Amino acid sequence: MSERELEISKNFKKIYAEIGSAKLIAVTKYSPLSDILISMELGHLDYGENRVDQLKERSVRLIEEGFLNARWHMIGHLQTNKVKELLFVPNLYAIHSVDSLRLIEEIKKRIDDYAGDRLNIFLQFNTSNEEEKSGFETYLELKEAAQMILSHKKLNLYGLMTMGSIRSDDQRKAAHECFSKLASLKEELMKDLNLINLNLSMGMSADYQIAIQHGANYIRLGSVLYKNH
Ligand SMILES: *Cc1c(COP(=O)(O)O)cnc(C)c1O
Numbered sequence: 001m002s003e004r005e006l007e008i009s010k011n012f013k014k015i016y017a018e019i020g021s022a023k024l025i026a027v028t029k030y031s032p033l034s035d036i037l038i039s040m041e042l043g044h045l046d047y048g049e050n051r052v053d054q055l056k057e058r059s060v061r062l063i064e065e066g067f068l069n070a071r072w073h074m075i076g077h078l079q080t081n082k083v084k085e086l087l088f089v090p091n092l093y094a095i096h097s098v099d100s101l102r103l104i105e106e107i108k109k110r111i112d113d114y115a116g117d118r119l120n121i122f123l124q125f126n127t128s129n130e131e132e133k134s135g136f137e138t139y140l141e142l143k144e145a146a147q148m149i150l151s152h153k154k155l156n157l158y159g160l161m162t163m164g165s166i167r168s169d170d171q172r173k174a175a176h177e178c179f180s181k182l183a184s185l186k187e188e189l190m191k192d193l194n195l196i197n198l199n200l201s202m203g204m205s206a207d208y209q210i211a212i213q214h215g216a217n218y219i220r221l222g223s224v225l226y227k228n229h
Contacts, residue, residue: 003005009037019212019219025073025201027222029054033061040067046093048220050076056089061088075161075201075220077134080106087113094120096161096201096220099134101141104148111154119160121149122201122218125185127178128165129217135162139185146189158219159184159199164207177205179214186215 015024025048028036036047040062046117047070051057055072062070071093074086078097083106086092092114098104098121110121123145126135134141142160149157162182165174179202186198201218203211208219 003167004035005038005041007228008226009034009042011227012039012042012044015221015224019208022212022217022219025075025218025220026126026225027075027204027220028058028226029076030222031226033058036062037065037067039225040065040070045069046071046073046074048073048096048222050074050097052078052082052086052089055092056085073220075170077219078103083107084110084113087111087119088115090115092116092119093209094122094158096122096218097124097134098145098149099124099126099136101145101148104145107155108148108152109135111152118154118156120156122159122161122199123149123157124161125182127162127181128168128174130165130167133163139188142185143189146193150193157195157198159201160189161201164202164204164210171206172210175210176214177210179203179207179216183214 001111026039027048029050038121058070070091072091073097080103087110123137126133126137145159160182161179164178168174190198199218200216202216203219205221205224
């Protein structure tokens with residue numbers, strides 16, 4: 001193994017051990033393709049990008065390199081005019097950043113372009129109330145969004161997503177508040193709509209340990225996996 005392979009392998013092992021049964025999404029937005037190929041060789045299949053063009057390019061590149069079974073997660077803000085392009089991306093597995101009713105309308109309109117069976121949808125909630133963050137802001141709107149997803153057979157209501165606060169005097173305390181808020185919204189929505197299961201996509205490199213304490217089961221990590229020591 002090369003030094004870089006050893007390094008990445010060590011990082012993944014450490015994180016797998018820490019997060020237990022939660023799923024790890026390796027966020028590759030700052031990483032070169034060579035690093036993604038290394039983690040693919042190690043058997044890691046879930047990857048996240050926050051821009052449609054880069055997600056598409058990388059999905060296609062992996063297939064060209066002979067890796068056919070990656071699962072791609074769109075995690076960044078999605079503009080309605082990019083939906084069509086995104087739905088054509090091979091191996092698209094989930095969208096974590098569905099944040100408006102208008103966006104859901106657009107996804108429904110174009111969903112026949114999606115080659116997979118059913119597309120997994122996470123609804124993003126703005127738990128920190130920071131203006132620059134996307135996401136639904138009220139329970140009522142979140143519920144309406146959930147019902148719109150549930151009424152379409154090619155869409156799978158898969159979970160809720162949030163990001164911890166970025167501006168706060170006490171980052172840890174703010175992260176606890178954001179993640180516990182999303183966990184209670186999940187409980188409320190499941191009860192209200194009689195759902196059997198919903199996932200929680202929360203936690204990044206700076207705050208994933210806190211997210212796990214609040215029941216996160218999809219963790220999106222970039223820097224801690226691909227950092228250079
Ligand atoms: C970049 C990004 C991450 C990963 O961030 P790190 O701090 O590198 O772990 C997770 N979620 C979203 C939405 C991101 O844009």
